Amino acid sequence: MLGNVLHPRLIYDGNYIIKCEDGQQLQYLVYEYIPMDVEEFYQIQLSINEIQAKDNCIKQMLTSVKEFHRLGFIHQNIKPSSFKVKDELLYLLGMSSSRKSTKTPYQNSITGKIPSLLTQSIFVAKDLPPLKGDxxxxxxxxxLIIFEPQNVSWVDICSKIQDQPSIEKQEQIIRLKENLNSSDFEDYYCQIIVALIGELQDLRQQDVQKYSEALNFEGIQSRILNMDHRSKVYIEQEQSGSQYDKNQGFSFNSANQNTLKQQDEINEYQLPYNVSSQLRTDSSRQKQNRKYQQQSAQNVRPVQGNCCQKCTIF
Structure with a gap:
């Protein structure tokens, strides 16, 4: 294990050498094969409990990246396929492109594989040095791609690109990312995530050192999981016919009678690295429901700026 980063078990220690057609020799590490993709795992969990599925996916993905950074590395190529699932825990893959980070951000440079067009930041796409914020x-x-792939406008473009993308395609994808807006998404988690991406982009331009070495992962996770948008999810579930008990919370369907209180315990059990559950207590959920009903839709703002007027984490 690399610190607290879950990764596949090493099977062969690097003595496996392949000779390429051009005469170059490549040395490989052979790792345990983990077949389940994070998208497949998410869909399975989604069929059981939507909120728990999203919370668990967000927490584990953010925690994996945070712990990898804590070791002093930049991954450089994080994408959905970088995560595999074993025993309901997310494992981080694709470390062949990773490199040691430096205290001087602009001494970093891309090494190894070229980052995926699908998920690279607009800064890396413009050939700026990759940083932890990227x-x-x-x-x-x-x-976003796992939760709402149909609303990530450049997914189809990337899926049709073979070999080296043209400059025109690269510029098109950059423009789509620059114009990403919270209103493009139906899911409230995604709307907050889009706003956070905009704040991170602003942070790189305003304080590159903080963008590189002082990211607030806990604050980001809290913003996504604990904002008032969660209350709107609960309200809509109540309006759509979910049963609500003032002492226990929502039960989502007749086949699954787990209450929100029980789900908190499930989340706490499933999370790796002793990450504490960030879900609210039942009483605070009820307060947030009442509070949200008094607020207008302007709490969810476009990509530029904070997602809510009353909170800032960067």
Whole structure:
């Protein structure tokens, strides 16, 4: 294990050498094969409990990146396929492109594989040095693609690109990312994530050192999981016919009678690295429901600026 980063078990230690057609020799590490993709795992969990599925995916993905950064590395190529699932825990893959980060951000340079067009930040796409904040943006893009792929406008473009993309295609994808807006998404988690991506982009331009070495992962996770948009999810579930008990919370369907209180305990059990559950207590949820009903839709703002007028984490 690399610190607290879950990764596949090493099977062969690097003595496996392949000779390429051009005469170059490549040395490989052979790792345990983990077949389940994070998208497949998410869909399975989604069929059981939507809120728990999203919370668990967000927490584990952010925690994996945070712990990898804590070791002093930049991954450089985070995308949905960088995460595999074993025993309901997310494992981080694709470390062949990673490199040691430096205290001087602009001494970093891309090494190894070229970052995926699908999830690379607009800064890496413009050939700026990759920083830890770019890893975080790639992680947030990955969550958007897992949750609402149909509304991530450049997914189809990337799926049709073979070999080296043209300059025109690269510029088109950059423009789509620059114009990403919270209103493009139906899911409230995604709307907050889009706003956070905009704040991170602003942060790189305003304080590159903080963008590189002082990211607030806990604040980001809290913003996504604990904002008032969660209350709107609960309200809509109540209006759509979900049963609500003032002492226990919502039960989502007749086949699954787990209450929100029980789900908190499930989340706490499933999370790796002793990450504490960030879900609110039942009483605070009820307060947030009442509070949200008094607020207008302007709490969810476009990509530029904070997602809510009353909170800032950068």
């Amino acid at each position: 890893d975080l943006i790639s992680c947030l893009y990955s969550i």
